[in-house]
Amino acid sequence: MKFVSKSLERIAAITTTNDIASDIKFKRKREKLMAPLRWGIASAGRISFDFANALSTLPEVDHKIVAVGARNLTSARDFAKKFDIPKYYEGYDKLVKDENIDVIYIGSIVATHFEIGMLALEAGKHVLCEKPLSINEKQSRKLFETARAKGLFFAEAIWSRYFESYKYIRQRVDNGDLGEIKEIELEFGFPLADTERLFLKNGGGSTLDLGIYTIQLSLWVYRTEPTKVTAFGKLNDDGLDMEFTGEYKFPNGGISHDNLTITKSDSGEKKSSVEKIRNNISDHHQSPSLQPIFIVQNYFNHPARKFSTKATNTDALIREGKSQQTSREPSSHSKMGNSDVGSCCAKYILCIFNFIFFILGSLVLGLGLWLLFDKNSLLSLMKSVNSEHIERFTEPKLIDQTVYLLITIGVLMFVLGFLGYCGAMRESQCLLSLYGVFLIILLVLEIVVFVFAIAYQDVARDETESFLRSTIKEYKSSGKEEDAVSLMWNQLMAQFQCCGVNSYSDFETSSFWVNNKGSRTIPEACCQLSDKTLIKPLDLNCPYSPSDINSYYMRGCQPALVEFFRNNSNTIIGVMSGVILIQLFAAFLAFCIS
Structure with missing residues (x-):
């Protein structure tokens, strides 16, 4: 393989x-x-x-x-x-x-x-x-x-494409003189000394160095690409292909066989190049100066002037201002070895995905920077909407925390989008490698957190409870006295229908709540609500006389969160797995292109 x-x-x-x-x-x-x-x-x-x-x-x-x-x-x-x-x-x-x-x-x-x-x-x-x-x-x-x-x-x-013998073969094939070509046998090889052509980094090897002659001839004759390629051979210790044997099957049923070698020989004997188009024609490149063509009926011989024909053809085409259209053959900008299709698809998938990611990251980062440098203008805009639901979230400290969160997320999306999009468009190995490494680092961090949360559920539960207890001490209230911590707690209790860490008594650890609660027993957010955003209790007496009917005062938020994650564990695992697979796929595409 x-x-x-x-x-x-x-x-x-x-x-x-x-x-x-x-x-x-x-x-x-x-x-x-x-x-x-x-x-x-x-x-x-x-x-x-x-x-x-x-x-x-x-x-x-x-x-x-x-x-x-x-x-x-x-x-x-x-x-x-x-x-x-x-x-x-x-x-x-x-x-x-x-x-x-x-x-x-x-x-x-x-x-x-x-x-x-x-x-x-x-x-x-x-x-x-x-x-x-x-x-x-x-x-x-x-x-x-x-x-x-x-x-x-x-x-x-x-150079062989410029030979008169090739033109002669093309003429005979196009005229139908040789019938339908069914099979081509190609052999080419000679022993190489320790030259630069024997090093993989220099692009050496039998397939790339010699295969250019045999493979191009098959494509030239059949004028299409193979539908199936089978190859095997011999690699040296450095991974260089010293010998190659390939079989190509074409859409018209035609077959081509290649045998290539650059294996060194002590005798120094060279293996000649033989090209056969069965059963009608043989092209023997036994000499660089003569290319005899053997036809069943005729013998054609034309002298080749080595490299000079390449120069004269180039001169003629440049003078005419056009390409060598008569020698054009089907291009391999698809299918061949799945190389081009895979590369092209990978490129455009990465481009589209990361362009969207880049634009979204720019918007998020722009919003974060706007809030950082001109918070008041945004607050004025939000207040001008004249909506209590929006105005509730204009608390200054909450805005400050949101700013840093937006900038962090925006920078991450911007950098990833930039590396992925520009790397794919320019096919830059450096940018795509950075993109892939960046994704893998994020992937590792996500997997570590994911595995930790599953394997150490007790530790995760204890850490969550510890965080909740430390923040509830800063709780104030709802309404005018509500700050960022209080807003977080009120929304948590409203959405998860819970009260305190384990019960309403946890609010007694907040000195501000104790000193300012008045005759209230529980915060309004612990009650059943008619409006979860504005924290409006269905029963106005609930904060003063809570019961199992009008409130959730005995249901703590810590067990409510545990229950939520347990009930939705399959969905959470599915989403996380999807995110991880997308990142793996993106990293794989990046490394494939690079």
Whole structure:
């Protein structure tokens, strides 16, 4: 399963880049259509050497290498000297900002393709990027979206797509000369030495490094995506896929088999690439300079000019101001390995949920800050409503406590909403990781409280009783003398139909109540009420002569709360579990996207 998941992720990264170029009209064409296409080479490695060498075989009136950039200055200088390139840079920032460059060719290791590609596109440069385009689908999508938004040419340099032999195969398939294609067999492999391509962090591995050739051919022939992918193979100690075998089943019943390997061999013998389209056609890439095609009836042979065809095609498309529409194949912006669908759904679910959370948090925080800095204006507004029910809750200390509660809740919602929304929209690993960690911390705290309340019910009951007894000592009364503590107690008793902690006698611990109760035996809130907000007793004599009929003076609030939680335990557990599951789901989506 470990190998399959890794393989599917890499396959999704490859197939997402199946468009050779996006089908858009470029916003700007070359100002001088007769001027040479000015190239900037990103990286001074072997593949860049081959490409620069190919460019040197083309007429200077059509192509010109203006500058090269590499990770270190020495490599860039040596590369420039080999090809008489006038400028060289350390790094890629200055390269992409060079105003004399039209298009950037990226020949660096795959792990850096996304970073350099984005730098070039943001700098307004066209891009021809070596295969594979990136290390995952998310990065590939971002590159294409940026190119479309800026109206720039962007293509993946799958060199075999530029071969005349591929055009010949396409023509024969489209004309129906080969009948219906039922099966494709693909083999590609050779032993690699200890190079950067053998490191997982650099985007190495058989699937991503070599699979780009075989997988893209299957999609190119069938012109659709597989409905089922089965994969297995061999990982080394670092988790790098050294060998890969895959089977793809397509909607028309067609099948494709892949066998890839980068396993080292002591003899150094290379395993040739073989591509068969059963039973009609075989494409043997035995030589980089010749691609013979074997047909039952005919033999077709056409010389391939290595990398130069990529350059000439790029030049033609940029001059015309359009993409390579004739080579466009079905995109994998859905289904493949469930990678894209899952990522897209996760992104928009997080965006919508956290945008709502962000707006609500902003409103709550704004209300809290308004109360903090301009409490009187809100009090005036509340009093202007001329409602006794609202005016009862304008007690200054209650407002102060509400302010801090609103600000705390608002800040929490604001931060969570911001991290989740911006992280999902920008697909920022940093923001989404912070969001996920934040949720997990809250989740742990909630679970601790939840478990404590269930496992230590006696302790929780004792703590609740202790809190109630400490606050009832501050109780005053209802009406004009009512403060925040009294308001809390009156609402508690009114809503839960109770009196005191265990009975009405608990109010005797409040010195203010004892000194100011007059002839009352119990507070008005202990009576049966006609209005629970305004605390109006049904029986006006109840505070003076309480009984089991007109009051709840013998039913304490502490046992009433215990009874309430016991009777509603299933609902409370269900709600808490739902909240926890939502948080877990949100954290899971965040980590999936990041």
